[in-house]
Amino acid sequence: MKNIEFDDLEKQILLAQKELVSIEHEGKTIGYYYPIGDREAAKKAKEELDRIIEKTLHPTGLTEERIAELRSKLDYEAAKKAAEKLDILMEQILAQTGLTEDEYVSMFMNAVEDEEECA
Missing domain, CATH: 1.10.287 (Helix Hairpins)
Structure with a gap:
C-alpha cells in the first residue's frame, strides 16, 4: 500500500493505477483510495453496501454524516x-x-x- 499526503491526492490517484492508496493528513490516515478495475462490479458492490448501510443505520437512528463525524474525531x-x-x-x-x-x-x-x- 502506498501512503500519500492529502495535498498530493489528486496527482497520486492519477498515478496509482491499481495500487491501494492510504491518504494522510497531518500525519494521520484519513482514508483509503481503492482504484476501480471493473466499473460494473464496483457499481454492484456500492449498491450492496448502500443496502447494508440502510439496514444497519435505520434501527440505530445514526446517519452516515454522524458516523463520519464520529470517525473523524478518533485518534x-x-x-x-x-x-x-x-x-x-x-x-x-x-x-x-x-x-x-x-x-x-x-x-x-x-x-x-x-x-x-x-x-
Whole structure:
C-alpha cells in the first residue's frame, strides 16, 4: 500500500493505477483510495453496501454524516496503542489465572446476564 499526503491526492490517484492508496493528513490516515478495475462490479458492490448501510443505520437512528463525524474525531494511533496494552494485559491475566480467553469472556457474559435478571 502506498501512503500519500492529502495535498498530493489528486496527482497520486492519477498515478496509482491499481495500487491501494492510504491518504494522510497531518500525519494521520484519513482514508483509503481503492482504484476501480471493473466499473460494473464496483457499481454492484456500492449498491450492496448502500443496502447494508440502510439496514444497519435505520434501527440505530445514526446517519452516515454522524458516523463520519464520529470517525473523524478518533485518534487511531491512540486507539491502536490502547488495544496493544489491552492485549498485553489480557495475556497477563490469562497467564495468572490459567483461564482460556473464552472462559475469561464467559465469566463477564454470565455476570452481565445475572445483572440483567436482577434488574
